[in-house]
Amino acid sequence: MALIVQKYGGTSVGSADRITNVARKVKTFRDRGDDIVVVVSAMSGETNRLTDLAKSIMPEPDVREMDVLLSTGEQVTIALLSMALQQLGCEARSYTGAQVNILTDSAHSKARILGIDEERVREDLGAGRVVVVAGFQGMDEEGNITTLGRGGSDTTAVALAAALTADECQIYTDVDGVYTTDPRVVSGARRLERVTFEEMLEMASQGSKVLQIRAVEFAGKYNVPLRVLSSFQEGPGTLITYEEDGMEEPLISGIAFNRDEAKLTIQGVPDQPGIASSILGPIGEANIEVDMIVQNVSADGSMTDFTFTVHRNDYQNALDMLRKTANEVGAREVAGDNRIAKISLVGVGMRSHAGIASTMFAALAKESINIRxxxxxEIKISVVIDEKYLELGVRALHNAFKLDQEPVASTEA
Known part of the structure; x- marks a missing residue:
């Protein structure tokens, strides 16, 4: 018998029939004697519907009231799933985030979990019930409803698994595991049997949409074994865990990519202490996240060019701020490009193998793709290229590193 936390996303619970199918799946685990906690998202499309409804009344809705509104999506799902389980003869009880005391900070729409009081959950498990918990939400110290941001149900599931010391946290979604890259871009992409927390964190941060970054961070911090599975087909999925002795260490585990990139350059900046702070300080204060940074110094060392990337949604705001900074520091010119993309190779095997970068660059050069x-x-190489070459670049790299083939086991003693 095991204690398992399962999470089902919006697509998995997108209709009454799908909710019933989830209930049947949960019941099979309960029937074999496992203790089950289920975390669910709102039904697919519901969060967008509620957001549009709010904006039809108030173009820029109050963040506190938005959290109150959006949290109702998961409340619908937990009640329906509990009913479906009861209809199958499986005793179940639903809880909102506040009811199981998922304590968060007060950052509405992007709150972080501070702690969980799992006592009520343990009582229900001890009584033989399936516990169904609303993902994506919690409560701050003043009793306000908070939400964890897009994909926050993953974080809820992992946090509950950590609090309960669960044997495994299973993330059910519309894909059957983590792949070497997006199968929609590379038809030969291969499902991975397992990846490390470190690799998954890099892949998530570089554009892979399978798991939320914070959920992977949480799982790694508290050593919660994660498994990504499909709600719609049977299979072993992909296990995400720590590196272990004897674990296969492929050279490259996967290729992540991100289309939502924009690049900004401020040219002819005086090369002196504090200039980077002058450029990036206002960007950070505006809550704009900077990704890659490159600084080039002129031959005489007096001037420098400073380039960095941001999310494409922040491009115009960052560009306007950079132009203002350019006037203040006496820069020569500001340039921007919001039609770029990023490709990242990820693999723990990079630690002990040389030549990966040269193979990557050669594969891109063969396709006449220029690296910007x-x-x-330690386990990642990222390049920025023109967006129009993204899919070609991913396919070229997938072929260059033979990711469609199972890694050959090492013969070393």
């Missing part, structure tokens, strides 16, 4: 920016970490 490069960034590296």
């Amino acid at each position: 920016m490069i960034s590296t970490s």
Whole structure:
């Protein structure tokens, strides 16, 4: 018997029939003796519907009231799923985030979980019930309803699994695991049996949409085994865990990519202490997240060009701010490009293998794809290219590293 936390996303609970199918799946685990906690999202499209409704009344809705409104989406799902389980003869009880005391900070629409009081959940599990919890939401110290941001149900599930010391946290979605890259771009993309927390965190942060970044961070911090599975077909999915001795370490585990990138450059800036702070300080104060940064110094060392990337939604705001900064610091010119994309190779095998970067660059050069920016970490290499070459670049790299083939086991002693 195991204690399992399962999370079902909006597509998985998108209709009454799908909710009934989820109930049947949950019941099979309960029938074999497992203790089950289920975390659910709002039905697909419901969050967007509620947002549009709010904006039809108030173009820029109050964030506190938006949290109150959006949290109702999950409340509908937990009640319906509990009813479906009861109809199948499986005792179940539903709870909102506030009812199970998921305590968060007060940052409406992007709150962070501070703690969970799991006592009520344990009582129900001890009584043989399935516990159904609303994802995406919690409550701050003043009793205000808060939400965790898009994809926050993943974080709810992992946090509950950590609090309950669950044997596994299963994330059910519309894909049957984590792939070497998006199968819609590369038909030969291969499902991975397992990846490390570190690899999954890099892939999520570089554009993979399978799991929310905060959920992976939480799972890694509290060593919660994660498994990504399909709601619509049977299969082992992909296990996300720590590296273990004897674990296969492929050179590259996957290729992540992100179309939502924009690049800004401020040219001819005096090369002196504090200039980077002068440029990026206002950007950070405006809550605009900066990704890649490249600084080039002129031959005589007196001037520098400073380039960085932001999310495409922040492009115009960041560009306007950079132009203002350019006047203040005496820069020569400001340029921007919001038609770029980022491709990232990710793999723990990079730690012990040389030549990955050269293979990557050669594969892109063969397709006449120019690299605009490069960034590296211990297990990742990212490049920025023109957006129009994104899919071609992903396919070229997938072929260059033979990711459609199972990794060959090491023969070393």
